Each structure stands twice: as C-alpha cells, then as structure tokens.
Amino acid sequence: MKPGATADIITPDWSNPSAYGDPTHQWPPMSYWYVVYLDKAWRDVQAPHVPYTCDFAYRCSYSVEEWLDKQSAETKKFALDHYVGAARDLQVQLTKRAIVAAQ
Numbered sequence: 001m002k003p004g005a006t007a008d009i010i011t012p013d014w015s016n017p018s019a020y021g022d023p024t025h026q027w028p029p030m031s032y033w034y035v036v037y038l039d040k041a042w043r044d045v046q047a048p049h050v051p052y053t054c055d056f057a058y059r060c061s062y063s064v065e066e067w068l069d070k071q072s073a074e075t076k077k078f079a080l081d082h083y084v085g086a087a088r089d090l091q092v093q094l095t096k097r098a099i100v101a102a103q
Contacts, residue, residue, distance in 0.1 A: 001096040002096065003096050003097060003098035003099070004095065004096060004098070005095070005096045006093055006094060006095045006096075007093070007094045008091070008092070008093050009091075009092045009093075009094065010089050010090070010091050010092075011029075011030040011089065011090050011092075012025060012029060012030070012088070012089055012090070013029070013030070013031070013062060013087035013088060013089060013090045014028075014029040014030060014031040014090075015031075015084045015085055015086070015087055016065075016085050016087060016088050016089075017085060018088065030090055031090070032060045032090060032092075035056070035058040035060060035092055035094070036058075037050055037052065038052065038054055038055070038056040038058065038094065039055065039056060039057070039058065040052075040054070040055035040097070041055075054096075055096070055097040055099070056094040056095060056096055056097060057094070057095045057097060058092055058093065058094050058095070059092070059093045060090065060091070060092050061091045062080060062087040062088070062089065062090060062091060063087070063088045063089040063091065064076060064079070064080070064086055064087060064088060065085065065086060065087075065088055068086055
C-alpha cells in the first residue's frame with residue numbers, strides 16, 4: 001500500500017459463535033489485538049520480537065448482534081466490554097503510515 005492509503009477489513013469477532021461456526025473461516029479468529037501489532041511505535045516498545053516491518057494507524061469498531069443493536073450507546077459499550085458474543089464483526093480501518101528515514 002502507498003502511504004496514506006486505507007484498507008477496510010471486516011472479520012467475525014473472536015467472541016461470536018459465527019467465528020467458529022462457519023467452516024470457511026480460518027483459525028485463529030480475530031480480536032482487536034491484531035491491529036496493535038501493525039503499529040510500529042507500539043511494536044517497538046511492547047513486542048520487539050515481532051518481525052513485522054509495516055506501520056499502520058488503525059480504527060476499530062464492531063457490528064453488534066440484533067438483540068443489542070437498538071440499545072443505547074452506554075448499554076452497547078457495557079455489553080461489548082462484558083458479554084461474550086455481543087460483537088458480531090470486528091471492523092478495522094488501516095491507514096498506511098509514511099516510512100520515516102532514520103537520521
């Protein structure tokens with residue numbers, strides 16, 4: 001990707017039965033943690049053992065199960081933080097950062 005380009009990625013959330021129930025889904029199911037590993041600044045401090053060379057900014061959001069969809073934002077946040085299966089899909093937008101040359 002060129003610097004500034006974006007990619008939208010939607011996967012079943014790890015906590016939703018759809019991540020396991022569809023035989024076409026690959027293992028492991030995805031959680032929001034995968035995107036932090038794509039951020040070079042975070043990786044340099046927290047996971048220097050990871051051999052990635054990419055650098056992306058990211059935004060994460062979720063689609064939620066139908067029973068939760070019409071609830072208040074506060075209820076959705078609580079459910080997403082506390083209930084397995086509340087999130088249906090993990091929605092990630094990655095933006096490629098420019099490579100900064102070492103000085």
